[in-house]
Amino acid sequence: MNGQQTTEFRWHGRGGQGAVTSAEMIALAAIEEGKFAQAFPSFGPERRGAPVLAFNRVHDSIPIKIRSGVTNPDVVVVLDPGLLTIIDVMAGLKENGVLVINSPKSLSELKKDYSGPWNLAVVDATKIARKELGVPIVNTTMLGAVVKAVGIIKLESLNGPIKEHFGARAPSNITAAREAYEQTQIAPPVKTMPKRVEVLEVLPSWQEILPGCVVTSPGSAKQYRTGDWRSKYTDFDYSRCIKCGLCYIFCPEGCIEQRPDGYFESNKYYCKGCGICATECPKEVISMIEEAS
């Protein structure tokens, strides 16, 4: 990839993971190098954990005028491995482009499912972020992987924007990016296309929309299994539980259910891991444990 053509990036993350900030850092770094660049988000419902998109365009010498979203990216970055099974992240990815994935799996493991006519880059950014930042927020860490895999921006160019944005927390973020830069593994393109996620999104025509956009079938939210948004999960220690039901009352998702024996448990398909139940439980029955562990 070189800067003589516009390089287009599409970032896949979740609300709160910092995909938008990642895109901003790339654009600011490119601009600092004297290039032309843009970064912009595509927000859906503004909620933590929901899939979000962010975009970049970078060119060495020509101002970027296009304002529409990136549909044929040169670079796709996936901040959250959970997205790989629910979103077709490879949609529109150009030949000889780059797919950068944050995953604890090794490159050889991932090649089977994600290698295609593009370069496949993998780094365990969550592990690095936990070590360097103490939290599983991978946006700055993934910048290092992207710079390594794409090669049109210097790693040092990120320092200024990261310092500006993160202030006192900048050094650990810069360290995390550098570690990711060093640890990123890259596989060259292959000729075969991998199996893609089938996203069945049927949108209504204007004639099919009911007056006032009324939704008449209740429970349609059930199809959105929000459980894959979480990074922490509930662990109940029933030896202290008094079956008061406060967890059930406070759960904003309504995903805590009472079992026949009177104890409560959360439904893993919908629990977003917010931890409100753990905070409200008067007997400290519930603790939030890391999903990955």
Place this chain on the structure above:
Amino acid sequence: MKRIGMEGSLAIAEAAKAAHVDVVAAYPITPQTHIVEKLAELVATGELKADYIPVESEHSAMSACLGSCAVGARTFTATAGQGLELMHEVLYVASSMRLPIIMVVVNRSLSAPLSVWGDHSDVMAVRDCGWIQMFAENVQQAYDLTLCAFKIGEDHSVLFPVMVHVDGFHLSHVIEPYFVLNQEDIDGFIPPYRYPYALNPAKPVTLGAFGPPNVYTEAKKAQEVALLSTKKVILNTWTQFKKLSGRSYNPVEVYKTDDADVALMTMGSFSETAMLAIDSLRSQGLKVGLVRLRLWRPFPFDELRAAVSNLSTLIVFDRAISSGGPPGPVASEIRSALYPMKTRPKVVSFIGGLGGRDVTVQAFEKLIKKGIEKAKADQLTDYEMIEVRGQ
């Protein structure tokens, strides 16, 4: 049918009562006050079995109306001027959610300088909000159109909120005779309100959901097509109302235009004053007539084009200003509506009657004569504000 003398506001309240409204949510504002005071009194004495919600603002009034209409309650409110502006954002929600709230707007100017008096500034500021909107010219029409509004808005092929516009003070505070319909006739005319998507725990629905970019355009297209197609029901309702009352209503009303070369265009209560000016000018040998817009939204394009096709000049009288734009908002819409016609009248724009300023028969005569001169001289790019000191 009984003939009685009554203030316009009270006649409107009587219409709401006769329609058996379930909920009135309103905030008092001059010159709408008498309508909602009367309704509060009717509810307090038990003559009207309805819930009266005395809210803290017009924004809350319209918000409460959304809720009551959504559970299937027949909902009425009234406001004026600044109050309509405070409702502004909620007006769009009502029409987009297709909730047939019925509202009488007692037309009032917008501050500053502070003015409680009448003009059409408030109407013009909400012309794009997606409601069905119509104008009354006298107390009888205010009563009739309020009754008709329930039948139109609540029709299952319509489901749109309806505004009935009545001029502040000129109609709200005038006492004049009007015919009251028999209650049995009204009950036969307006069927019970059955909102098809009413909130009901036994049959849950989602109202007012999120519309991301991949849905919003389709939602707006559906809404716009639906609003335009309400005209059938509006016409049908007015036809049925004529059978009941003998009084006919049309999207565009004409007065002595059959042989006219020039016509004045007005909306609202000043139309009747203007008729006298037309009579006077005809007695002086001028072939003039009057065209009035009854239905403001959905805009009656076809009826308007038919009404003005034989005219050489159409003089549009606006009671509002589109600041910094094409000055008369109605004149601007008329020009736009007539533009596709192969032959069309010249449109001359006048503005007057602002902030309760009176417009006399003589002033209308002068305005029409001036309009004819301007059309002859092809002075069509400007507009004139009438009766301004310092000209």
